[in-house]
Amino acid sequence: MIQCKRHLSGAALLICTALPGGAHAGTAVPAPVTLKTTTGKTVQPLQHTGKYGVVFLFIQHGCPISNATSPYYNKLCREFTPKGFKFYYVFVEHVSAKQAEQHAKAYQYACPALLDPQQKLVHLAKATITPEAAIFSPQGTRLYMGRVNNLFAALGIQRPHITSSDLRNALHDIASRLPVAHPVTTAVGCYIPLPLTGR
Amino acid sequence: MKQPFATLAAVLAASLLISCLCVKSSAAPRTPTFASDIAPIIYQNCASCHHAGQVAPFSLTSYQDVEQHAQTIAAATQIRYMPPWHVDNPGLFQNSRHLTAAQITLLKEWVKAGCPRGNMKLAPAAPHYNKAGWIMGTPDAVYVPSRSYQLAAAGSDVYRCFVIHTNYPTDRWVKSVEIRPGNYHVVHHIICYLDTSGAARKLEAATHDGQPGYISFGGPGFPAKGMLGGWAPGTQPMTMPHNVGILLPKGADIVMQVHYHKDGKQETDLSHVGLIFCKKPVDKKMLIMPLLQFNLNIPPNDPNYIATAQLKVPANVHLLSVFPHMHLLGHTMNVTCTLPSGKSFPLVTVPDWNFNWQGFYTYKKPLAVPAGSVLHLTASYNNTESNPFNPHNPPVMVHWGDQTTDEMCLCFITFTVDQQHLLQNTAYAPGQNTK
Incomplete structure (x- = not known):
């Protein structure tokens, strides 16, 4: 992509950036990440995306803001899966598959949940907070990173109503083949702890 | 002639060395562990x-x-x-x-x-906690709503008032109150009011959503006869000082207002209130005075609307606790007491009001306040879009009222009257109605 920048004409560069994966010149296509779902299925979520990409919501089962966000994220799963996106929850902590699956059932997850105890996806997306959402293109480019919406203005400060539906807006932009207007937003929630193996 | 200078130089050098050592030691603080x-x-x-x-x-x-x-x-x-x-x-x-x-x-x-x-x-030993038990000791009576409340997974917070009949044929004096949430995942705080007018029963009867109780945001929706305390995370049971009791009037209903925070899945709750009654005769009744300002006209886009109230204390009293209360536009509240001598001291200072974290604050020792003292309340409100709690978008004029979209400006203060001696039947208290 750097060569693309140096040698191609402006018109060619425009085409290059308009293509999925070319929007962020210099972003390396990530190596395959293989994870297990809470039901034991092995998946490569960045390799098998929807037509427009894949959406991850990084969560911790003990984070109240993560849990309070589930119903809204479930709605987005139901609404945008038929429109060409694949959705996942991602447990970023060291939690057993059984415990995670129980949690997924309790909160009626509308999409599969991945276990990421080594935080491979966390590092790839550069997530630091739960709940924090990331959208990757089918080519592996990160298109959005940040909050799901602005229901929580800060820790302990919950608005009466959502006034900015950031993840929904990003999904709309991508499905409309537009650049994401606000590709990075600041999430509010619980910091992601280091993985146990990293201590 | 040289010696004094040499001595002085030695002293200066020593001082310099000491100050260097001091600087060095303060510049390298120990890493906390x-x-x-x-x-x-x-x-x-x-x-x-x-x-x-x-x-x-x-x-x-x-x-x-x-x-x-x-x-x-x-x-x-x-x-x-x-x-x-x-x-x-x-x-x-x-x-x-x-x-x-x-x-x-x-x-x-x-x-x-x-x-x-x-x-x-x-390291200090990790704290050990006993499994669920009443912190105050075994209650004499435990009250619960008629049945569990079912809370939806998502949506706005809920303020539900449960009407619990006590049915005592005579007045009772309460020594200790402990309120225990039934479901810690969703109960954010609880306030228990008393009703002898039947108003709460009427509000419940008028509610037809198939659930116990009724919805009321600010207060219980009627002028309460009294309060039995509250619960918020970390709250300890409320126990009255020696010889003091909270009056539970005969036939009173306990109106338990529970603030629920939805947690993403369907939940149920059945919260409890436990009471220990006074075993010895009571000499003083815990009274409540509201320090308030009804006249609120908070204009839209005003980031710092100020409301004030004051109250002259008519008798020698001892203050037991305070309960500041505003709604969603409230920002700060400062309550002070000015003694007849002119000396002032703080009664409570709320630097950054949060409706979600309200409760009683009990003084370490009851505060003596002589007759003629003046209690002052100053509250500020932020009615702009920069206030994330603002229920109006765009902001509108807001007045006093019970609803989420209204405002309040009040601080309940619990107290006893020094001259009141129920045991000697020389009761004196403004507005008291004890037996």
């Missing part, structure tokens, strides 16, 4: 809620627990979201969880240093 610095803060101020089965979402009763949530702890304490203690009067109230600026800095520095353990042999 869990064992010596962090465990005492966490165990004393956080663990009572942050342990298994309690209200907090995760435990903080070991190094591993604390290290795992270290960054969140540093962030939450930095903005004084945690521990939940929303008044700024160190040393004035019981069970204070106020962290000093130095403690907050220690937490931050510890996280910055990579959360070192230190010598764990020096």
Whole structure:
């Protein structure tokens, strides 16, 4: 992509950036990440995306803001899966598959949940907070990173109503083949702890 | 002639050396460790809620627990979201969880240093908590709503009032009150009011959503006869001082207002209130005075609307506790007492009001306030879009009222009257109605 920048004409560069994966010149296509779902299925979520990409919501089962966000994220799963996106929850902590699956059932997850105890996806997306959402293109480019919406203005400060539906807006932009207007937003929630193996 | 100068030079050199050593020692502060610095803060101020089965979402009763949530702890304490203690009067109230600026800095520095353990042999023992039991002792009576409340998974917070009939044929005096949430995942706070008018029963009868109780945001929806205290995370049972009782009038209903925070899944709750009655005759009744300003006209886009109220104390009294109350536009509240001598002292200071964290603050020792003293209340309101709690978008003119979209300006103050001696039948109290 750097060569693309140096040698191609402006018109060619425009085409290059308009293509999925070319929007962020210099972003390396990530190596395959293989994870297990809470039901034991092995998946490569960045390799098998929807037509427009894949959406991850990084969560911790003990984070109240993560849990309070589930119903809204479930709605987005139901609404945008038929429109060409694949959705996942991602447990970023060291939690057993059984415990995670129980949690997924309790909160009626509308999409599969991945276990990421080594935080491979966390590092790839550069997530630091739960709940924090990331959208990757089918080519592996990160298109959005940040909050799901602005229901929580800060820790302990919950608005009466959502006034900015950031993840929904990003999904709309991508499905409309537009650049994401606000590709990075600041999430509010619980910091992601280091993985146990990293201590 | 040279010797005095030599002595002086030696003294100066020694002083310089000492000051250098001092500078050197203060320039290299010790790195805080869990064992010596962090465990005492966490165990004393956080663990009572942050342990298994309690209200907090995760435990903080070991190094591993604390290290795992270290960054969140540093962030939450930095903005004084945690521990939940929303008044700024160190040393004035019981069970204070106020962290000093130095403690907050220690937490931050510890996280910055990579959360070192230190010598764990020096660490205080992790706190041990007994399984659910009444903290105040076995209650004489336990009241619960008629049935469980079913809470939806998502949506706005709910303020539900449950009407509990006590059916006592005579007045009772209450010594201690302990309120216990039935479901720590969703119960945010509870306030118990008393009703002898039947108003709460009518409000419940007029509610047809198939659930017990009725919805009411600000207060209980009627002028309450009294209050039985409240619960918020970290609250200890309320026990009256010697010879003091809370009157539970005959036939009164307890109206338990529960603030529910939805947690993403369907939940049920059945909260309890336990009472211990006075076993000895009561000499003084706990009374409540509201210090309030009804005349609220908060214009849209005013970031700092000020409301004030004052009240002249007509008798010698002792103040027991305070309960500041505003709604969603409230920003600060400052209540002070000016004695007849002109001397003033704070009764409560709320630097950054949060409706979600309201409750009673009980003085360490009842405060003596002589007749003629004046209680002053000053509250500020932010009615702009910059206030994330603002229920109106765009902002509109807001007045006094019970609804989420209305405002209030009041501070309940519980007290006893010095001259009241029920045992001697020389009762004197403005507006009292004791037997």
